[in-house]
Amino acid sequence: MFDNQDIIQELKRSTIYEVNLRQYTPEGTIAAFMPHLVRLKEMGIDILWFMPIHPIGIKNRKGSLGSYYCSRDFTELNPEYGSKAELKALIDQAHALGMKVILDWVANHAAWDNVWTIDHPEYFQRDEQGNFLSPYDWTDVIQIDHQNEAAHDALREAMCYWIREFDIDGFRADLAHLTPLHFWIKARHQTEAIKPGLIWLAETETPAYYQAFDIFYAWKWMHATEHFCKNDHAVHDLKHALHELKNGCPQQALQLFFTSNHDENTWNGTEFEKYGIFAKALSVFSFYYPHAVPLIYSGQEIPNTQRLQFFDKDELDWSHVAAYAGFYSILCKHRKKINLSDDLEFIDGHHRLLAFRRGEGDNVVWVFLNFSHHPIHHQLHVSRGNYRHVFSHEQHDNTDSLSIHLDPGGFVVIEKWS
Numbered sequence: 001m002f003d004n005q006d007i008i009q010e011l012k013r014s015t016i017y018e019v020n021l022r023q024y025t026p027e028g029t030i031a032a033f034m035p036h037l038v039r040l041k042e043m044g045i046d047i048l049w050f051m052p053i054h055p056i057g058i059k060n061r062k063g064s065l066g067s068y069y070c071s072r073d074f075t076e077l078n079p080e081y082g083s084k085a086e087l088k089a090l091i092d093q094a095h096a097l098g099m100k101v102i103l104d105w106v107a108n109h110a111a112w113d114n115v116w117t118i119d120h121p122e123y124f125q126r127d128e129q130g131n132f133l134s135p136y137d138w139t140d141v142i143q144i145d146h147q148n149e150a151a152h153d154a155l156r157e158a159m160c161y162w163i164r165e166f167d168i169d170g171f172r173a174d175l176a177h178l179t180p181l182h183f184w185i186k187a188r189h190q191t192e193a194i195k196p197g198l199i200w201l202a203e204t205e206t207p208a209y210y211q212a213f214d215i216f217y218a219w220k221w222m223h224a225t226e227h228f229c230k231n232d233h234a235v236h237d238l239k240h241a242l243h244e245l246k247n248g249c250p251q252q253a254l255q256l257f258f259t260s261n262h263d264e265n266t267w268n269g270t271e272f273e274k275y276g277i278f279a280k281a282l283s284v285f286s287f288y289y290p291h292a293v294p295l296i297y298s299g300q301e302i303p304n305t306q307r308l309q310f311f312d313k314d315e316l317d318w319s320h321v322a323a324y325a326g327f328y329s330i331l332c333k334h335r336k337k338i339n340l341s342d343d344l345e346f347i348d349g350h351h352r353l354l355a356f357r358r359g360e361g362d363n364v365v366w367v368f369l370n371f372s373h374h375p376i377h378h379q380l381h382v383s384r385g386n387y388r389h390v391f392s393h394e395q396h397d398n399t400d401s402l403s404i405h406l407d408p409g410g411f412v413v414i415e416k417w418s
Contacts, residue, residue: 014046030082044332057111063311074158100169123151170199184212257286258295277409370406
């Protein structure tokens with residue numbers, strides 16, 4: 001429906017970084033986050049996804065600070081984060097560094113004290129007594145009436161405001177499938193008339209929504225990998241999960257792969273709780289699997305090993321050198337450098353070894369991931385040439401055989417080079 005091949009090709013080489021402003025620094029402000037921009041650029045980040053930046057509802061809020069996803073005004077900035085001038089300066093600097101900025105957008109619900117409850121109460125669902133209704137058991141928010149096209153018009157106009165006034169580069173749609181598809185299709189037409197080539201990331205796995213979005217969530221993969229890592233299964237299960245994932249999407253569909261995000265970290269555990277020693281191997285996978293767009297959540301480069309509170313202040317600890325920054329930097333920069341075809345060939349071996357080949361000819365990469373608690377050795381036969389380990393930089397010249405050694409939970413990425 002949309003001529004988005006240019007952005008699709010760009011996304012295939014990009015990395016998204018989710019920014020949790022509240023917990024990022026002791027101040028929890030835009031100004032305090034700004035110094036991190038250069039560091040994130042140097043790490044290889046291409047797209048900054050900011051969790052909702054709007055003022056948070058006070059009525060029926062949860063915790064002391066409330067949910068980011070409980071907006072009082074869709075065209076205002078949460079004063080706890082700073083001023084709009086500071087936000088504009090942040091976006092300008094990100095652009096100057098070559099990074100894009102996308103905003104989290106909640107189109108399904110709003111705060112009990114959202115400004116529209118006074119000006120336009122008809123924008124929200126109400127019961128027979130005229131009381132606003134909460135979706136599900138989300139008691140801190142009220143349901144927008146998706147039968148009311150005026151409410152949809154207002155939401156879309158608010159989206160356009162952030163593009164016109166702040167030059168943002170796209171949106172991450174919170175629980176996109178809870179809002180009718182036609183809303184998003186019209187939103188994309190309306191916003192891209194202002195700024196073509198926006199990035200559209202949907203928190204959904206509903207195939208029809210690819211009509212409006214470029215990237216979906218890979219939730220099925222996330223659940224399959226957690227189950228796999230916590231049980232003594234063979235990699236056949238992972239291959240089956242990937243097959244199901246591929247068959248459930250249009251051929252060119254992109255999906256967001258992650259080992260953590262704001263929801264998973266808070267409610268289900270850190271990547272180390274969920275995946276143990278296999279967390280880094282799964283991160284490596286997300287950077288090389290065809291049609292995957294990798295996500296790094298705030299603080300994974302530290303690495304953050306705590307569950308961050310959702311409704312209260314619970315900041316990241318940047319007092320030590322970010323030990324995983326180099327790991328992610330290699331992944332981000334190598335992903336950007338290579339331009340592989342979408343073909344993938346699995347390599348048989350140990351029942352807990354997930355290995356595959358990407359690319360063709362001289363533009364090829366081999367990825368080996370050890371999902372066992374024991375070392376694995378594998379002999380890789382290749383066409384004669386020069387090869388290099390992406391992480392260790394070890395080189396093998398004029399060879400046709402490579403000995404691969406993987407520690408428990410280890411990973412090896414090899415590329416052909418001249």
